[in-house]
Amino acid sequence: MDRVYRQLERSATAAQAIAREGHARGGLGHEGGLVERDAMVFQAARRIAQLDAAHEGLVFGRLDLREEVDPEPRYVGRIGLRDEHRDALLIDWRAPAAAVFYQATAAEPHDVVRRRVLRCTGPQVVGVEDELLDATVETDLPVVGEGALMAQLSRARDRSMHSIVATIQAEQDRAIRAPGKGVTSISGGPGTGKTVVALHRAAYLLYTDRRRYEGGGVLVVGPSGVFMRYIERVLPSLGETAVALRSLGEVVDGVRATRHDEPAVADVKGSARMAEVLRRTARQQAPGSPSSFRIFWRDDVIVLDRGVLGRLRRQLMSQGRRNRQLTRVAPTLLDAMWRQVRGERGRERGREAFDDEMLSNQDFVDFAVSWWPPLDALTVLGWLRDPELLARVADGVLSAEDQRLIGKSWGDDTGAPLALSVEDVALLDELRYALGDVPVQQDDSLHDPLAALEGAVDLQELTTASDREYAPTGRAWTPPTHRIEDDGFAHVLIDEAQDLTPMQWRMVGRRGRTASWTIVGDPAQSSWPVPEEAAAARAEALEGKPLHEFHLSTNYRNSSEIYAHAAAYAERAGLDADLPTAVRSTGVEPIEVTDVTDLEAATREAVVSIAGQVRGTVGIVVPVARRSEVNAWLASWPELADDAPGAREAVDSSTSPSGDDRVVVLTGVDTKGLEFDGIVVVRPQEIEDESATGRATLYVVLTRATQLLTTIS
Numbered sequence: 001m002d003r004v005y006r007q008l009e010r011s012a013t014a015a016q017a018i019a020r021e022g023h024a025r026g027g028l029g030h031e032g033g034l035v036e037r038d039a040m041v042f043q044a045a046r047r048i049a050q051l052d053a054a055h056e057g058l059v060f061g062r063l064d065l066r067e068e069v070d071p072e073p074r075y076v077g078r079i080g081l082r083d084e085h086r087d088a089l090l091i092d093w094r095a096p097a098a099a100v101f102y103q104a105t106a107a108e109p110h111d112v113v114r115r116r117v118l119r120c121t122g123p124q125v126v127g128v129e130d131e132l133l134d135a136t137v138e139t140d141l142p143v144v145g146e147g148a149l150m151a152q153l154s155r156a157r158d159r160s161m162h163s164i165v166a167t168i169q170a171e172q173d174r175a176i177r178a179p180g181k182g183v184t185s186i187s188g189g190p191g192t193g194k195t196v197v198a199l200h201r202a203a204y205l206l207y208t209d210r211r212r213y214e215g216g217g218v219l220v221v222g223p224s225g226v227f228m229r230y231i232e233r234v235l236p237s238l239g240e241t242a243v244a245l246r247s248l249g250e251v252v253d254g255v256r257a258t259r260h261d262e263p264a265v266a267d268v269k270g271s272a273r274m275a276e277v278l279r280r281t282a283r284q285q286a287p288g289s290p291s292s293f294r295i296f297w298r299d300d301v302i303v304l305d306r307g308v309l310g311r312l313r314r315q316l317m318s319q320g321r322r323n324r325q326l327t328r329v330a331p332t333l334l335d336a337m338w339r340q341v342r343g344e345r346g347r348e349r350g351r352e353a354f355d356d357e358m359l360s361n362q363d364f365v366d367f368a369v370s371w372w373p374p375l376d377a378l379t380v381l382g383w384l385r386d387p388e389l390l391a392r393v394a395d396g397v398l399s400a401e402d403q404r405l406i407g408k409s410w411g412d413d414t415g416a417p418l419a420l421s422v423e424d425v426a427l428l429d430e431l432r433y434a435l436g437d438v439p440v441q442q443d444d445s446l447h448d449p450l451a452a453l454e455g456a457v458d459l460q461e462l463t464t465a466s467d468r469e470y471a472p473t474g475r476a477w478t479p480p481t482h483r484i485e486d487d488g489f490a491h492v493l494i495d496e497a498q499d500l501t502p503m504q505w506r507m508v509g510r511r512g513r514t515a516s517w518t519i520v521g522d523p524a525q526s527s528w529p530v531p532e533e534a535a536a537a538r539a540e541a542l543e544g545k546p547l548h549e550f551h552l553s554t555n556y557r558n559s560s561e562i563y564a565h566a567a568a569y570a571e572r573a574g575l576d577a578d579l580p581t582a583v584r585s586t587g588v589e590p591i592e593v594t595d596v597t598d599l600e601a602a603t604r605e606a607v608v609s610i611a612g613q614v615r616g617t618v619g620i621v622v623p624v625a626r627r628s629e630v631n632a633w634l635a636s637w638p639e640l641a642d643d644a645p646g647a648r649e650a651v652d653s654s655t656s657p658s659g660d661d662r663v664v665v666l667t668g669v670d671t672k673g674l675e676f677d678g679i680v681v682v683r684p685q686e687i688e689d690e691s692a693t694g695r696a697t698l699y700v701v702l703t704r705a706t707q708l709l710t711t712i713s
Contacts, residue, residue: 004059004075004090005123007083019045057237058123059090060165061101062116064141066134069111076101078165078238093165093238094207102173109133114141117167165200165238169193175550176201180209182546183517189580190566190703191557194520195495195673199231201518202493203238216490218243219511221251223496225258226666227673244489248500249422251507252429253487257420260669263691265409268402269423270501272533275430280393281380282434283317286373287389293367297354299343304336309371312336321436322375329372334358374438377431382418385410426503433510437483489515496672497521501528502537509541517542524570524577525700527669529692555580557675562709565590566702573688573695590709599712600633603682606710608639610678611663614707618663619676621701623686630682631665668697671704679705682712 022041061076080092091098104112113134119127130143168176175197178184184201186194202220206213220235222228225247235243249257261269268274285291293304304312312332316325334355341347341354358364384390387407394403410418420428492512494500498521500508519538528534555563560582570577596602603620611618622630634640640663666674668687681687681701688694702709 001059001118001120001123001125003083004077004081007081007089008058010084011081018043057120057165059120060118061093061098062114062118063098063101063112064114064116064139065100066111066113066137074098074101092207094204099173099177102168102176103170104133105170106131106133106135113137113139114143168197168200169554171550171552171554172197172200175552176204178548178550180205180516182548183519183542185547185549186518186520186552187522187549187578188552189522189555189578190525190700191555191563191582191675192552192580193556194522194552195231196234197552198493198495198518198520199234200238202243202491203235203240205491205516206240206242213490214242216488216515218491218493219489219515220245220493221495221508222247223499223672224670225249226670227495230674247422248504249420249425251511252425252432255420255425255428257422257425259419259421261409261421261423263693265405266421266423266501267529267692268398268406269409269421269427270503270528271530272502272506272537273397274427274503275506276397277394278427278430279434281383281389282322282431284383284389284393285313286375287383287386289370289373290367293364293371295337295358295361295363297341297357298346298349300341300346302337302340304333308336316372321434323436323438326372326374326438329368330359333364333368333371375435376438377428377435378418380431380435381424381428382410382414385412385414385418423501423503426501426507429507429510430503432484487511488513491516491518493518493520495520496525497538498523498526498531498534499528499672500534500538502533505534505537505541509537512541517545522578524575524696525672526696527672527691527693553580555582556584557706558582558703559584559586559588559707561586561589562705562707563703565709566699569702570699573699575695575699577699586707588708590711593710593712596712599682602712603630603633603680604637604639606680606712607634607663608637610680610708610710611640614677616662616677616706618678618680619671619674619704620663620665620680620682621668621671621687621704622665622682623690624667625690626682626686627665627667634663634665668694668701671701675704675706677706678708678710680710680712684711684713 019041022039057078059075059077063074063076065074074097075090076093076098077090078093079090080088080095081090083089093101100110100112101115104110104115111134113132115131115133117129118125119129128144132141132143172193175184175186178201186198186201188194199220202218206218220231220243222231222245228245228247228250232245235241235245247258249255260266291306291309293309295302316322316328316332319325319328337358338351338354346354384393385407387403390403390407398406409421418424487510489511492508492515494508494517497519523531526534558566563580563582567577567579570579591606593602593606607618607620620630620634668690679701681698684698684701687701688698691697702711
């Protein structure tokens with residue numbers, strides 16, 4: 001360990017020296033020096049970041065193999081490291097030479113005699129756990145410790161997920177090292193480590209093919225902002241930072257939504273039927289746009305009436321996405337107008353003179369821009385606040401009640417900004433693709449409609465209306481580089497995939513058309529009420545990609561007592577649950593508090609009791625309607641105000657008065673993917689009743705605790 005940390009400091013010093021040399025190259029006075037500067041500084045910065053991230057738990061494993069295979073021990077760590085002679089000092093856990101650290105068992109030792117796990121705090125070894133895997137070998141190797149896995153499972157939980165790189169099990173390792181192409185599906189019941197295995201897989205892919213995955217990008221999508229903050233430290237701790245982590249409300253660049261719609265509204269917005277509604281909406285005439293145009297030229301009165309304009313609209317729409325036709329609008333209108341020129345004076349002057357005169361006529365320019373304006377997705381989504389327009393585009397697709405529900409969710413104040421929900425983000429993305437990008441120049445003619453009308457658009461200088469719409473306020477707008485075509489990634493990782501709606505599958509599918517995928521989920525935990533519809537949307541998103549399936553069967557999170565309680569509920573509720581084997585027992589059964597007359601007093605007693613027995617986090621899980629009420633209770637409980645100060649966070653990241661930062665209030669859906677030392681479930685029946693998939697949500701809630709569980713009915 002001492003040797004490794006000394007070498008780590010040398011490597012960091014060398015990387016800093018390369019960075020300084022790179023900066024110096026920028027002063028050479030020619031372009032070659034600037035290129036060298038950028039390359040050297042980039043590579044040095046990446047190496048420094050990797051070395052900094054690896055400090056904690058840098059070395060965690062040692063392999064002693066049969067002497068005829070390798071007489072020297074192999075040390076396994078978060079990154080690879082060579083000594084001053086370029087000999088391997090530490091093997092990256094993702095390297096082929098380290099694979100047997102995870103794959104070796106007593107039944108199949110793979111030439112490993114002893115596997116050792118080192119538990120460290122910084123550079124200090126604080127524990128050693130050994131496994132003798134091949135007892136047939138004559139050896140004097142000592143075997144110490146009580147089992148690294150059990151030590152890790154007993155660790156107190158905090159507000160972040162941690163890497164399991166030192167204790168990856170064989171079935172998990174097979175999923176991590178699956179082929180890079182196609183779709184890797186990781187399934188399993190609660191507590192089997194699906195999420196952390198998938199994150200380690202992302203790190204493994206970046207290691208094995210860095211050019212592809214770092215160049216094309218890796219997108220990790222999770223159910224909520226709370227969940228993304230929970231997992232955000234895992235990949236950096238493995239030395240990987242070139243990953244985009246986004247919740248479902250953040251998948252579209254420039255958009256961030258945290259609020260969820262009520263279940264009935266979410267069910268309508270998530271349905272595949274919305275794709276047809278939005279396709280029709282994108283083809284509607286913009287509200288308030290002119291329905292006719294009349295102008296006198298030479299001896300002719302030229303009229304574009306509703307019928308002619310309708311025919312021209314259909315012609316333009318047939319040629320591709322709406323915004324892509326902006327440069328064709330003026331020529332199309334001028335063609336129709338020229339066909340009405342019959343006077344001798346007009347014909348003598350010719351078509352070129354006619355076009356020049358019309359394009360310099362402000363009335364014509366204003367009409368053309370008003371009739372076919374550039375549209376952004378947020379504006380078009382706002383059109384659906386109009387009940388008449390919504391009824392027109394939803395005719396035969398959505399029922400009157402469905403229309404009422406989604407219309408109410410957007411409000412009827414068409415002048416106010418549209419407050420997006422998480423479910424709206426997929427609808428916004430659908431419209432972005434239906435409308436297409438808006439071609440706009442990046443010079444002084446940016447706001448000059450004549451530039452677009454004349455078709456004088458440099459395709460190398462295009463940007464999107466949505467980019468401008470979502471640009472930060474309070475500063476001058478600068479043309480961004482992102483366009484719809486830039487949405488693709490080299491790898492897409494979807495966690496809690498069973499919860500994605502059909503519209504969300506369409507949204508993430510666009511990000512992974514040419515990507516490889518890792519998909520993580522458990523159907524029994526699904527919050528989407530029509531699994532067949534979601535399965536069809538998922539199949540469309542992944543069409544043509546080979547599938548590699550892995551199933552995890554061991555529950556490492558819950559004590560066997562807690563999981564037996566959750567599994568019994570799943571059976572009573574009729575859930576077709578995948579029931580993994582819980583490997584750890586605490587001897588403490590879950591507590592059920594019933595016939596409660598004072599709900600606050602009962603909740604307070606349960607939370608204080610659990611907080612006094614565990615060192616880690618405590619979750620209070622409540623029905624959606626009670627979240628504010630219980631947050632107010634928590635702020636007033638002095639028993640929890642004596643610990644280290646912090647913020648008692650609700651799931652929407654709002655804060656209440658300072659107190660015990662270990663205790664949080666969440667709704668059932670927001671517990672997805674999280675875990676706590678202790679859980680208090682308030683009014684479980686109300687959680688079950690608040691949506692069509694409430695039974696699955698309550699099952700999820702009952703599987704979040706590692707040590708203690710109390711339900712208050």
